[in-house]
Amino acid sequence: MGTNMISIRHIVKQYASQRALDNVSMEIERGTVFGLLGPNGAGKTSLIRIINQITAPDSGEILFNREKLNQKHIERIGYLPEERGLYKKMKIGEQILYLARLKGLDKQEAMRRIKYWFVKLEIESWWDKKVEDLSKGMQQKVQFVATVLHEPELLILDEPFTGFDPVNAEIIKNEILELNKKGATIIFSTHRMESVEELCDSIALLNLSHKILNGKVKDIRNTYRNGTYLLEYEGDHLAFNGSAPFTLLSETNHEGSYQVKVKIQDGKKVNDVLHYLLPLVTINRVEEIVPTMNEIFIQTVSKSK
Amino acid sequence: MNKIWLIIQREYISRVKKKSFLVMTFLVPVLSMGMMALIIYLVAKQDDLCDKKKVEVVDESGMFRNKLKSSGSIEYSYSADNYATAKAGLLKSGYDYLLYVPGSITGVQLFSEKKASALTIQNIQSALSDIAQSQRLVSAGIDTAVLAKAQRPITLDAKQITESGEKDAQTYVAYAIGFISAFLIYMSLFIYGAQVMRGVIEEKVSRIVEVIISSVKPFQLMLGKIIGIGLVGLTQFVLWIALSLALSTVAGTVMMSKSTGNITEQVAKSQGVSSAQLSQASATQVQENGTAKIMKSIESIPVAYTIFCFLFYFLTGYMLYSAIFAMVGSAVDNETETQQFMLPITLPLVFTFIISMNFIINNPDSSLSIWLSMIPFTSPIAMMIRIPFGVPAWQLAISMMLMILGFLFTTWVAARVYRVGILMYGKKASYRELAKWFMYKE
Numbered sequence: 001m002g003t004n005m006i007s008i009r010h011i012v013k014q015y016a017s018q019r020a021l022d023n024v025s026m027e028i029e030r031g032t033v034f035g036l037l038g039p040n041g042a043g044k045t046s047l048i049r050i051i052n053q054i055t056a057p058d059s060g061e062i063l064f065n066r067e068k069l070n071q072k073h074i075e076r077i078g079y080l081p082e083e084r085g086l087y088k089k090m091k092i093g094e095q096i097l098y099l100a101r102l103k104g105l106d107k108q109e110a111m112r113r114i115k116y117w118f119v120k121l122e123i124e125s126w127w128d129k130k131v132e133d134l135s136k137g138m139q140q141k142v143q144f145v146a147t148v149l150h151e152p153e154l155l156i157l158d159e160p161f162t163g164f165d166p167v168n169a170e171i172i173k174n175e176i177l178e179l180n181k182k183g184a185t186i187i188f189s190t191h192r193m194e195s196v197e198e199l200c201d202s203i204a205l206l207n208l209s210h211k212i213l214n215g216k217v218k219d220i221r222n223t224y225r226n227g228t229y230l231l232e233y234e235g236d237h238l239a240f241n242g243s244a245p246f247t248l249l250s251e252t253n254h255e256g257s258y259q260v261k262v263k264i265q266d267g268k269k270v271n272d273v274l275h276y277l278l279p280l281v282t283i284n285r286v287e288e289i290v291p292t293m294n295e296i297f298i299q300t301v302s303k304s305k
Numbered sequence: 306m307n308k309i310w311l312i313i314q315r316e317y318i319s320r321v322k323k324k325s326f327l328v329m330t331f332l333v334p335v336l337s338m339g340m341m342a343l344i345i346y347l348v349a350k351q352d353d354l355c356d357k358k359k360v361e362v363v364d365e366s367g368m369f370r371n372k373l374k375s376s377g378s379i380e381y382s383y384s385a386d387n388y389a390t391a392k393a394g395l396l397k398s399g400y401d402y403l404l405y406v407p408g409s410i411t412g413v414q415l416f417s418e419k420k421a422s423a424l425t426i427q428n429i430q431s432a433l434s435d436i437a438q439s440q441r442l443v444s445a446g447i448d449t450a451v452l453a454k455a456q457r458p459i460t461l462d463a464k465q466i467t468e469s470g471e472k473d474a475q476t477y478v479a480y481a482i483g484f485i486s487a488f489l490i491y492m493s494l495f496i497y498g499a500q501v502m503r504g505v506i507e508e509k510v511s512r513i514v515e516v517i518i519s520s521v522k523p524f525q526l527m528l529g530k531i532i533g534i535g536l537v538g539l540t541q542f543v544l545w546i547a548l549s550l551a552l553s554t555v556a557g558t559v560m561m562s563k564s565t566g567n568i569t570e571q572v573a574k575s576q577g578v579s580s581a582q583l584s585q586a587s588a589t590q591v592q593e594n595g596t597a598k599i600m601k602s603i604e605s606i607p608v609a610y611t612i613f614c615f616l617f618y619f620l621t622g623y624m625l626y627s628a629i630f631a632m633v634g635s636a637v638d639n640e641t642e643t644q645q646f647m648l649p650i651t652l653p654l655v656f657t658f659i660i661s662m663n664f665i666i667n668n669p670d671s672s673l674s675i676w677l678s679m680i681p682f683t684s685p686i687a688m689m690i691r692i693p694f695g696v697p698a699w700q701l702a703i704s705m706m707l708m709i710l711g712f713l714f715t716t717w718v719a720a721r722v723y724r725v726g727i728l729m730y731g732k733k734a735s736y737r738e739l740a741k742w743f744m745y746k747e
Contacts, residue, residue: 016741052519079519083730085512090319101311102520
């Protein structure tokens, strides 16, 4: 697709004594899942609120589909805030209908879609229930339906999996991916790095109101490769000497089965390592250790301090 | 605009559908009617309800013999005993009081086991005085017919001269209408304003506010809530007025046919005590005149005009204060934290209410009254007190204009604080903080 859904350009947002966003720019490609990451207080929520037009930036601009962001875009965005909630005393059905109509859907269309989602998520019987009678996880499901009901082009999900049990988290994850497949662009804000690797195409990492890392997940992980491999083999104990094309980082021995971490010397390849080892031992496992997003996250954040 | 309408609908319907709304709507008129009926009943039956005081009279002068008339609350009986025996036997005689009139009529004494109530003393005293006065006049040679004529009381007929002619100027009806409408506005500003505040806190605490303001502007949400709850208030008032009218017509016809006789009789009796010489018939006459006058002066109050002013000041006053209530609600995380911000709301309201009930109602045209009925924060109450007494058109016009400007101003200020406040979780707000939020750019 290649076109940008959202272009964020030089956004600055200042609260009384504290700068929430300092000259932050990023591009979010149409049809991708974009991870907005960062520790608490990094400025994620501020940025999301600006995209939702809940607050306005002090300077800088945001383009939605190459148009300057304005009121009419509100109906094309779905937002699931981290701090979420529903009217406790209002019936579920009426509540979703109300929220959908605030997003500009007319009553009949909204009803039709609510029924579709209620059947899909197997919550048809909840229509007349009040929110206060539902468990936290059930409320989250209702809230998710309210967020996606108007079929937004851009879906902004702030920590969407908190409060879900693993089964329901899986259901919601699959719904998100399905919406993405149908063409929705998704901005996904989280600290949970496992889900980032699984879901996101690109990420931006914010820390202390600055963007400190941005790009495709694959590319970022590639740049963080440093030639570390995990090897498992059986055989005699090897005393690596200068002729080995790697340096030993760690070694464990379990009844003649060895597990070692090695760092390949500059200019050498994993094939050279195998070549060196093949005549000496029986190799069971060779695996490149690519830093996880979690490690990259921690490493980058602590470096930027 | 369409979205504000949705918000208004939700705020309105969710409240009107509540059981408590229905209960309040039907219970309040029934209760207030019931209370009125009870008061009328108690007043009518006052004498029967309190114990009859038995007074034994020892009259050495002979002046009062058979002239003190027993009434509902006091029963006189003349003793054949002399003073000393009666006094000695009082505690065992079954009488509550012993009234002793010496031959010289100086040093009249009243004895009792318990302390005599002020009312009883007053009643007996005035009965004695009336009789003594008439007696003395008669013994001075005045004809009893002349005397009866001389004692006929005079009633004052107050008239007001306006450009459209003369009209009755009975102030007690204006007094009552001013009092009731000012009190209703005072109460409703608190009741419905607090509902706005609670609604804002509910949205903030349940965190739904962020979902909603990703669809509508905070200002729309605030205004929709204020208007929606305002309409609930209006509905309640209209229903109350309609129900009260219906109930009072029904109750009125029943009560009138049944108890008019009783009341007049009762009134006549009490009149009989204070001016023993007056005949029952003329006492009734006076009372009927009074009732007719009240009816006439109620008719002299322009109903439509008063109701219009009441609804205008209720709505604008409500808008003005509920905006501030909404602002307070946006600044806090729960209802207990609202205390520190309530002073700017309660102070002008309570101040005006107290001044109104004690000063304005007695001096509706003084310069303080005029000023208070101009300032938007105080005018809903102060002006409603003045309106039944008649307010010059130019004053009303200025006051209403200032009222509209006033609520536009508070709504504007409140909206600026509100838009920031509703997104501030877990932060203890102070007045300084609110000022800072107000200054934030969009």
